[in-house]
Amino acid sequence: MQCKRCGQCCLNTEMLLSEDDIKRLESLGYSRKEFTVEKQGFIFLKNINGHCFFLNPETMKCKIYDHRPTGCKFYPIIYSIREKTCLVDEDCPMSHTVTGNEIKKHCKEIEIFIKKLIEEAKSRRKLLRS
Numbered sequence: 001m002q003c004k005r006c007g008q009c010c011l012n013t014e015m016l017l018s019e020d021d022i023k024r025l026e027s028l029g030y031s032r033k034e035f036t037v038e039k040q041g042f043i044f045l046k047n048i049n050g051h052c053f054f055l056n057p058e059t060m061k062c063k064i065y066d067h068r069p070t071g072c073k074f075y076p077i078i079y080s081i082r083e084k085t086c087l088v089d090e091d092c093p094m095s096h097t098v099t100g101n102e103i104k105k106h107c108k109e110i111e112i113f114i115k116k117l118i119e120e121a122k123s124r125r126k127l128l129r130s
């Protein structure tokens with residue numbers, strides 16, 4: 001795809017994070033509390049003033065781009081739980097540049113990643129109940 005680095009995908013983000021993503025970002029000196037929000041066991045990137053915690057709103061650039069979360073690397077290819085398949089998010093202005101081969105190439109990895117997120121959320125909920 002041809003990402004134009006507009007930062008649109010960093011506004012009102014609903015990006016899920018894995019434990020590996022969180023540890024990688026913590027290793028940069030950020031604390032989990034400042035950049036995450038938990039809902040029903042799932043961990044999401046936190047928004048500040050309508051944009052991702054890690055977006056610099058003046059430059060519209062990601063402050064941790066080289067270490068960005070796994071889901072941000074796959075974007076604009078996303079997984080639709082309702083349709084049980086990978087889709088291209090049409091909110092991305094460059095979604096039309098994503099090729100069928102790119103979707104095919106990443107979809108398996110995305111499905112594995114989603115399963116991991118679900119397992120991690122189940123463990124957190126279990127911990128809360130114990």
Ligand code: SF4
Pocket residue numbers: 002003004005006007008009010075076091092093094095
């Ligand atoms: S919205 Fe699309 S084009 Fe803009 S930064 Fe995100 S992935 Fe790139």
